[in-house]
Amino acid sequence: MYYVYILHLSNNQLYTGFTNDLERRIREHKSGKSEYTSRVYGIRLIHYECYQLKSDALRREKFLKTTEGKELLRKQIRDVLLEIKYIKIL
Numbered sequence: 185m186y187y188v189y190i191l192h193l194s195n196n197q198l199y200t201g202f203t204n205d206l207e208r209r210i211r212e213h214k215s216g217k218s219e220y221t222s223r224v225y226g227i228r229l230i231h232y233e234c235y236q237l238k239s240d241a242l243r244r245e246k247f248l249k250t251t252e253g254k255e256l257l258r259k260q261i262r263d264v265l266l267e268i269k270y271i272k273i274l
Contacts, residue, residue, distance in 0.1 A: 186241035188233045188248065190257065192268055194226030198257070202245040206232060230264050231257075 187206040191199040191213060199221060203209035209218075210229055216222040235241040247253040258265065 186235045186238050188235070188241050188245045189229060190231040190248075190261065191221065192228045192230045192265075193221065193224045195224055197224075198230075198254075199227075200245060200248045200257075202241055204238070228268075230268070231261050 186202065186204050187209075189201050189203065189206060189209070191201070191210075193199055199213075201209065210227075212218050213221045213227050221227055233241075233244060235244065248257050
């Protein structure tokens with residue numbers, strides 16, 4: 185299986201990634217082994233999608249990194265993002 189995943193970072197950014205082993209990849213992000221997230225703490229997995237074909241997962245990841253894809257994603261996970269914002273306010 186192949187996964188497209190979204191992480192919420194402590195600097196309030198979203199990170200979109202692709203992997204064939206989601207648990208390992210999340211561990212790598214949290215332990216600082218991923219270059220982009222190595223200096224960010226408080227990494228939280230907030231969304232993932234599973235695909236049988238690698239090509240489908242890569243296509244989805246590429247789309248989610250476009251302006252249109254980011255907007256769609258934010259609409260799709262808006263309740264999660266609102267909850268995160270609410271928790272930070274408290």
